[in-house]
Amino acid sequence: MSSLAEKLSTIVGAVFAAQDLPADLGVVRVSDRPDLAQFQCNGAMAAAKVAQKNPREIANDLVARLKENGDFAKIDIAGPGFINLDITDDYLAAHLAAVAADERLGVSTLEQEQTAVLDYGGPNIAKPMHVGHLRAAIIGDSLRRIMSFAGYKTLGDVHMGDWGTHMGMIISEYIKQGRAGEIMQIDLADDMAVDGLMQDLGEIYPKVAAACKEDDARKREAQDATVKIQNKEPQYFALWQKIKEASVIGMRNNYARLKVHFDLWKGEADVHDYIAPMVDDLKARNFAVEDQGALIVPVKRNDDNKEVPPLMLYKSDGGVMYGTTDLATIVERVKLYSPAKIVYFVDQRQHLHFEQVFRASRMAGIAGESVELTHAGFGTMNGPDGKPFKTRAGGVMRLDDLMSMAIDKARQRIDEAALAQDMTDDEKEDVAHKVAVAAIKFADLQNQRHSDYIFDLDRLTSFEGKTGPYMLYQAVRIKSLLKKAEAQGDVPSAGFVLRDEDRPLALLLTEMPDAFDAALRHYMPHHICEYAYKLANTFSSFYGSCHILSEEDEALKASRLALCALTCRQLETALSWLGIDVPERM
């Protein structure tokens, strides 16, 4: 199945072909001018250019043929050569019935399953998670859901930063302070102790980082410790492991609270054993060369219009960099999963880094031509001043705090609502959590992926207007209506009867596959947000313009219930692609 516009494109395309015009010019889309028509085709004007003819003349010929098709209620030509189309209610109703009968709601699926590895985590261990981690998690997890629905076998990898210099800083500091034994004593099953360690890490890290910046000797100690960890020297490695395990506990909690899922909990360290063989191989094949004491892979090309620095495999101090682990991670992923795609949801600022890694990977044949490597970058999260977001204290807001604020606000709202009186505390808590997640995710996902965006706490925890909670509200309202209908013995019909009040909603319900395809193709969930919002909003108008349960015409009532049911399914499905769950009531 496909969207209605796609179906009409096939019909109109065939008519173009019959006139010896390119069939793809027959593409039909939802009209920009709903006051004039339901659908439009602009191909006659483009065809005029190709055929060197008058566009209206071409349009006339096309329209004459199209009129043989009884599924169009109205066909006319406007302006320079727009072909405006209305379909018959019968055709629309039949299409809608097919969508309703399809468990996939008309969205097509991959013919053959392919594996996609998605990289959307990247938090560093030993540091608390903050709002800067939000975008990658939310966008990546949404794409994981979208791609799964499209038929991919998806593997979301948290790919945490556990192998870098920051670990060398921290561990060298603990050893200097003589606290290694104390750290090793910590019982990971003891929540208080783990919290204490995380707190301590949060205080130590900025201090050491500052010290390393000022003092070269201190910096060398940290670099030295980093190499020792990477060489798995017992004391260093054991401390590293302890800190990592403690960190992962908090990380899992944070992601669970956000309802962001990962299939793989790997880190940079996990590919360590791939590095040496990979480097040997690259050296043997002359891709890797020594330069200024470091080992690099030159990746610049003659046709470059900019400087592309080499990918660095080993620093002159013998340590590896994240380019090294990223390249080795491709080795591992190709070997273990044979993916068709590897997609990275990482800040746009790292675009050059990925270009270097991808080039090296292509040159050396680590990822064959059949493997798509994409950096689906996103813009920086800025504060209201347009600069990278900082709290008033100068730090970055913790993810935990943001979640708590949103949940508190939702809880407060629920307490105000009269409906909440018969909810148990557990149900209230569950609803508050769902509302908070919906608010945060929808606020983020509705932004186009590339551009920077302003982090606005009020907007992120707002429940009115174009927000997640608004969407939940509309879905819940439909559920409530359908329950009432069921209780009074009314059932939705399998077919549709369409009056003027029903048509806008009916037409919109045929568009979901287009929004899905756009989001999938470009790794951009905001197309789904647009559709979901339009659907919720159009439903709300529909709901306001006719009273469904008291409708006396039984066929019309059953049809309207079917529209409600389909709207509800589409809303829940679209929201599920965004990682948003709909409660039964709120």
Next chain:
RNA sequence: GCGCCCGUAGCUCAGUGGAUAGAGCGCGUGCCUCCGGAGCACGAGGUCGCAGGUUCGAAUCCUGCCGGGCGCGCCA
């Protein structure tokens, strides 16, 4: 210096070369004897940064400026 991204309503943002550029917030006016008002309807608010060009047609494509953000070898 070179390169990438962005300039659309007071604010935050959508806008696959097409008709009269759209939402939300905020502002103004209506709407609860009826299915959930976290709502609905209506209104005010625009030199789409500026200037050229391509095109029957440009917010969209090209060029040049102006303004903002970011990146460019041993952090990630």
